[in-house]
Amino acid sequence: MPGQTLFDKIWDRHVIADLGDDYALLHVSRHLMHDGGGRGLQVLKDQGYKVRNPDLTFATFDHVISTEPGRTHETLKPHAARLYAMRDMAKEAGIKLFDLGQPGQGIVHVMGPEQGITLPGVLLVCGDSHTCTHGGLGAIAFGVGATEVVHVLATQSLVQRRPKRMRVTFEGKATPGVLPKDLILALIGQIGTAGGTGFAVEYAGPAIRDMEVEGRLTVCNLSIELGAKIGMVAPDEKTYAYLKGRPYAPTGAVWDQAVADWRSLPSDSDAKFDVEVTVDVNKIVPQITWGTSPEHVIPVTGKIPHPTSVSDPDKQKALQSALDYMGLTPGVPIDQTKIDWVFIGSCTNSRMSDLREAAKIAKGRKVSAHVRAWVVPGSENIKREAEAEGLHKVFLDAGFEWREPGCSMCLAVNGDTIAPGQRSVSTSNRNFVGRQGPGGRTHLASPAMAAAAAIAGRIADVRSI
Amino acid sequence: MKPFTVLDAKAAPLMEQNVNTDIIIPIHRLRDFGQNELGPYAFEPWRYLPDGSDNPEFFLNKPAYKGAEIIVADENFACGSSREGAVWAVMGMGVRAVIAPSFGPIFFNNCFQNGVLPIQLDRADVLAIANELEGATRPGSNSEPKLSIDLESRTVTTPSGRKITFHVDGIRRDALLKGLNEVALTLTREGEIAAHQAMARKATPWLYPAAQ
Ligand code: SF4
Numbered sequence: 291m292p293g294q295t296l297f298d299k300i301w302d303r304h305v306i307a308d309l310g311d312d313y314a315l316l317h318v319s320r321h322l323m324h325d326g327g328g329r330g331l332q333v334l335k336d337q338g339y340k341v342r343n344p345d346l347t348f349a350t351f352d353h354v355i356s357t358e359p360g361r362t363h364e365t366l367k368p369h370a371a372r373l374y375a376m377r378d379m380a381k382e383a384g385i386k387l388f389d390l391g392q393p394g395q396g397i398v399h400v401m402g403p404e405q406g407i408t409l410p411g412v413l414l415v416c417g418d419s420h421t422c423t424h425g426g427l428g429a430i431a432f433g434v435g436a437t438e439v440v441h442v443l444a445t446q447s448l449v450q451r452r453p454k455r456m457r458v459t460f461e462g463k464a465t466p467g468v469l470p471k472d473l474i475l476a477l478i479g480q481i482g483t484a485g486g487t488g489f490a491v492e493y494a495g496p497a498i499r500d501m502e503v504e505g506r507l508t509v510c511n512l513s514i515e516l517g518a519k520i521g522m523v524a525p526d527e528k529t530y531a532y533l534k535g536r537p538y539a540p541t542g543a544v545w546d547q548a549v550a551d552w553r554s555l556p557s558d559s560d561a562k563f564d565v566e567v568t569v570d571v572n573k574i575v576p577q578i579t580w581g582t583s584p585e586h587v588i589p590v591t592g593k594i595p596h597p598t599s600v601s602d603p604d605k606q607k608a609l610q611s612a613l614d615y616m617g618l619t620p621g622v623p624i625d626q627t628k629i630d631w632v633f634i635g636s637c638t639n640s641r642m643s644d645l646r647e648a649a650k651i652a653k654g655r656k657v658s659a660h661v662r663a664w665v666v667p668g669s670e671n672i673k674r675e676a677e678a679e680g681l682h683k684v685f686l687d688a689g690f691e692w693r694e695p696g697c698s699m700c701l702a703v704n705g706d707t708i709a710p711g712q713r714s715v716s717t718s719n720r721n722f723v724g725r726q727g728p729g730g731r732t733h734l735a736s737p738a739m740a741a742a743a744a745i746a747g748r749i750a751d752v753r754s755i
Numbered sequence: 756m757k758p759f760t761v762l763d764a765k766a767a768p769l770m771e772q773n774v775n776t777d778i779i780i781p782i783h784r785l786r787d788f789g790q791n792e793l794g795p796y797a798f799e800p801w802r803y804l805p806d807g808s809d810n811p812e813f814f815l816n817k818p819a820y821k822g823a824e825i826i827v828a829d830e831n832f833a834c835g836s837s838r839e840g841a842v843w844a845v846m847g848m849g850v851r852a853v854i855a856p857s858f859g860p861i862f863f864n865n866c867f868q869n870g871v872l873p874i875q876l877d878r879a880d881v882l883a884i885a886n887e888l889e890g891a892t893r894p895g896s897n898s899e900p901k902l903s904i905d906l907e908s909r910t911v912t913t914p915s916g917r918k919i920t921f922h923v924d925g926i927r928r929d930a931l932l933k934g935l936n937e938v939a940l941t942l943t944r945e946g947e948i949a950a951h952q953a954m955a956r957k958a959t960p961w962l963y964p965a966a967q
Contacts, residue, residue, distance in 0.1 A: 303959075306951045307944060311925045315944065317951050319962045339938065343952075345963070354786065412962065419837040419861055433861050435839040437868035437937075445941045447948055451924060453860075483773055484831035487857050517831060519860040540961035548961040583773050604829060608772055703782045722777040722835065724800055 293558025295455050296524050297490045300430045300555065304413040312452045320407060320414035320429075321442050323349040323385070324398040325369075327417045328376030330439040331383060339444040344384035346446060348407050349376070351390055352397045354704050357666050357693040363390060366704060388670075394537070396669020396695045399423040399637035403507060404669055406536025410525035410552040415442060420637050420719065422513040426506035427533070428525030428555055430490070433514065453520065454564040456489040457557075460497035462572035467753040469647060470505035471639060471717070471736035473497065474512040475577040477569050479587040486518030489565065492557065493523050497571040503532040504643040511638045512719050515584040524556035576752055579721050579734040580624055581612035586721070588624060590739065590751045596620040615723055616731050617711070625749050627733075631714035632663035632744035633726070634737050635693075636700035639717035640668030644737040645676050649684040651741035651755055657689035658747025664691045664706075666698040690744065702727045715743040756870045758934035759906055762851050766902040767820035768827045768885035775835035776862060780844040782836075793840055794847020815848065819892035825902050827885050828855040830878065833862035842869045852904055854911065856881050867927045870934065872906060874921045887913045906932060 294302075307315040323330070327349070334341065341347065351373055356365035364370045373390075380387040388394030394405055398416055402408040402424050410428035415421060417439040424431035434448065442448055460473055478485070493509055501509070506523040513521025530549050533539045540548045575589045586609075588595065597609040597620070613620065618627065634640070634648050645667065657663045665685045667673040673695050676682055682692045699706040700718035702725065708714050710729025717740050718725075721732040733749060742752040784796040802813045809816045815823060826832075826845065832855040833841055842865045845853070851871055856878035858866075866873040876884075888900040891914045898914040905912075906928060911919045923931075930937065941948075956963055 303955075306947050309926055313924065313926050315941065315947075317948070317955065319955075337938070342948075407964075409961065411959070417837055419835065421837075433837040435837055435842075435861055435865035435868060437839060438864065441938050441941065444938050445948060446952075447941060449926070449937060449941070450864075483834060484857055487831060487860065514835075514861075517834060517857075517860070538964045540964075544961050548959075551959065583775075585773075604770060604772060701782055703786055720775075720777070720835065722775050724781060725777055728781075728800075 292562050293560035295557040295561045295563065296428065296492055296522060296555055297430060297455055297520070300411055300413060301452060306447055309449065313449060314452065316413060316448050316450055318415055318442050318446050318448055319346065319412040320402070321347040322398050322402055322414065322416035323347060324353055324416070324418060325351045325355065325373060325376060326353050327439060328372060328379060330417065330436060330443055331376065331379040333440050334443050341383040341385065341443050343446045347385045347443070348402070349380050349385050350388040350395050350398055350401045353697045353701060355390065355696045356704060357696045357698040357706060359692070359694060361694050391670065393671050394669070396672065397637045397640065397697055399511065400640060400668035400672065403427055404536070404671055406533050406539030409533065409539065409548070410529060411555055415448060419514045420511055422519060422521045423507050423511040423637055425513065425520060425522030426503060426510040427529055428523060428552065430520060430522065432519040453490045454488055456486060456491045456518070456565040456567065457563040458491055458493050458567045458569060459495035460493065460569050460571050461495050462497060462570055463500065464497055464571050464574065467576055467738065468574050469736040469738055470501055470508040472574055472577045473569070473571060474509045475579070475584065475587045475734065476574045478512065478516055478584050479577070480569065481516065481567060483515055483583055483585040484517045486513065486516035489518050490520035490522070491516065491518045493521060498523055499526065502643060503528055504641045507641070508638055512584065515719055525552045576736065576739050578624055578739065578749055580616065580618060581609070582615055582721055582723050583612070584719070584721060584734060586612055590625055590749065592624060594618045594620050594622050594624055625751055627713070627749045629661060629715055629743055629748055630712040631708045632661060632740050633666070633699040633714055633716040633718065634664065634740050635666030635668065635698050636718035637668065638719045639737045640666060640672065642672055642675060644717065645672070645681050648737040648741040649681045651738050651745065651752060652688040652690060653684050655688055655745045657744045661744050661747050663689065663744040664693055664699065666693040667695045669695050699726050701725070715740045715749060756934045756936065759851065759870055759872050759931040761906070762824060762904045763901065764824035764851070765820065765822055765900055766825035766827055766888055767814050767823035767900070768888050769814050770829045770885055772830040773834055774828060774832050776833050776838050776841040776859065777835055779833060779841040780838060785838055785840040790843050791847065793844040797844035797848045819900055822849065824849050824851050825904070826850055826853045827881060827888060828853060829881070830856050832858050834859035837861040839865045839868070842866055842871055846871060854881060854884065867930065868937070870931060872904065872931060874904070874911065874923070876919060876921055880919050884911070884913055887915055
């Protein structure tokens with residue numbers, strides 16, 4: 291029998307029933323909820339069901355909350371009722387909710403790993419596509435729809451089809467100025483936003499082993515932008531060191547038992563993947579997107595592409611409409627592009643390591659006069675830790691604004707928006723049309739690149755700052 | 756859930772790649788409106804002109820395609836977020852089926868949860884169908900831009916009468932044909948769920964954090 295992949299090992303141990311045709315009824319070992327998910331609890335109630343395992347569901351507020359300094363539930367009046375309703379329903383059901391101002395509150399994909407709720411070997415779901423983030427700890431984690439959320443609440447299980455397996459091996463070593471975000475953007479540029487469709491992706495290779503856990507979470511975060519619902523990294527000593535002592539991580543003898551088990555999870559050396567992809571990390575330079583899909587990505591040293599650089603007429607059309615929307619001219623070096631906004635935050639890049647990388651660039655410099663720049667920490671704990679470290683001072687002194695934790699301008703559903711026609715460099719994961727506000731133009735980049743852009747007032751190569 | 760058996764309906768081609776769910780339903784509409792109120796906002800960024808009037812260039816605003824119940828789309832349709840509102844929005848426009856070479860994976864699942872049939876075909880077949888539909892709208896054409904989808908026999912019949920067979924997983928097909936409620940079905944397996952949990956609690960106790 292050939293060896294097994296990390297993915298298969300975790301999948302198999304969650305199968306409650308084989309439903310044939312590659313489908314299984316899977317046990318859900320962790321379920322996370324955010325403030326968009328209150329509806330699920332309401333529907334459950336309306337249909338007369340109960341939350342089957344409230345101790346396996348954890349909730350937080352992130353999407354629709356204000357990130358204004360000093361915010362409360364009431365700062366965004368229209369959403370206050372929704373927050374209160376969800377809080378009441380969670381309480382009634384016995385679900386732990388990390389509320390505003392409490393340790394643990396934050397972007398749901400920051401909260402899970404930070405609290406040790408996400409562990410190697412778990413099968414974790416959440417009604418949010420960037421749930422793939424949690425795979426960075428060696429879990430199967432994927433986003434589900436609203437009806438599937440109701441199914442999970444009622445049954446602690448889910449009907450899913452087993453995806454195919456892809457392994458992406460990052461060979462080589464990242465050069466200075468190149469961050470995990472650049473690696474995953476470069477991969478998306480290489481195989482496209484549909485390149486991972488139908489696959490569970492395992493990220494492997496020396497550059498992944500070199501990477502700290504927070505970087506792995508960033509890489510896995512953009513799996514959905516590759517078309518893959520699931521991205522994962524095998525657990526190792528870095529994973530265990532990261533998790534030890536976190537609030538919901540096991541302790542004592544159970545910790546030892548858990549680590550022993552986790553060591554058996556990595557893919558066997560003779561495991562077979564349906565597709566193998568290799569990325570040469572030595573060649574990657576800082577990346578920046580120019581268009582309206584994450585695959586519209588180029589090195590910051592590059593020029594804005596001509597639509598005729600591709601042969602497929604449908605693709606040409608797509609490139610032309612992206613250029614029109616973004617207000618860019620083909621052939622111009624992208625680092626001449628003037629910007630209005632910088633957003634450092636989101637479940638992609640709002641953790642301590644991200645803030646430290648951005649602060650390194652910001653330290654002793656000033657945000658360009660025509661740029662507005664925000665730093666939005668991913669969680670209450672990160673905010674406190676960054677403040678204890680003095681990072682907020684570095685940002686404030688440089689002219690950045692320091693906000694309360696939440697999704698903020700990644701999705702712009704809480705009123706944190708850029709104006710039509712304005713251009714932003716953002717550390718988030720989607721540069722879709724209107725993502726940061728109707729008519730807004732988004733360039734995705736690493737936290738260091740975003741900080742560099744804020745200082746330069748234009749898209750800039752962080753290595754030249 | 757409304758059963759899906761045979762659908763004989765107008766079909767409209769949207770031959771753009773990577774159409775994302777932010778386009779299909781903008782997040783602020785999802786925030787402000789209920790599940791059954793999203794139809795008017797489906798594809799909002801493309802569907803209307805800045806003054807709020809219909810954009811005549813938008814595929815579903817073209818008179819020949821108005822009222823289409825089937826969308827024929829290109830690669831990676833409905834990629835992006837997990838918002839089920841993307842399905843509710845197209846349903847709100849009357850759509851019951853989407854044909855594409857590939858789909859965003861969460862949208863694909865969400866379709867089945869709502870009685871909408873996503874059909875995956877080779878890109879060459881999808882392009883051929885789109886061509887036939889466009890041809891059928893040209894002056895002098897004697898066919899209509901309509902497709903017939905039969906879920907029982909898993910076939911799509913094009914305006915010219917060509918039959919294309921598609922694959923749909925058996926379990927999904929059964930649920931659609933009968934309009935089954937998945938939660939109720941799973942609850943009949945409560946014994947198996949409980950047995951699995953009892954086993955996992957012993958083998959991997961850390962999966963059950965005590966309330967803290
Ligand atoms: S930060 Fe952005 S991508 Fe992440 S969960 Fe929030 S809205 Fe979604």
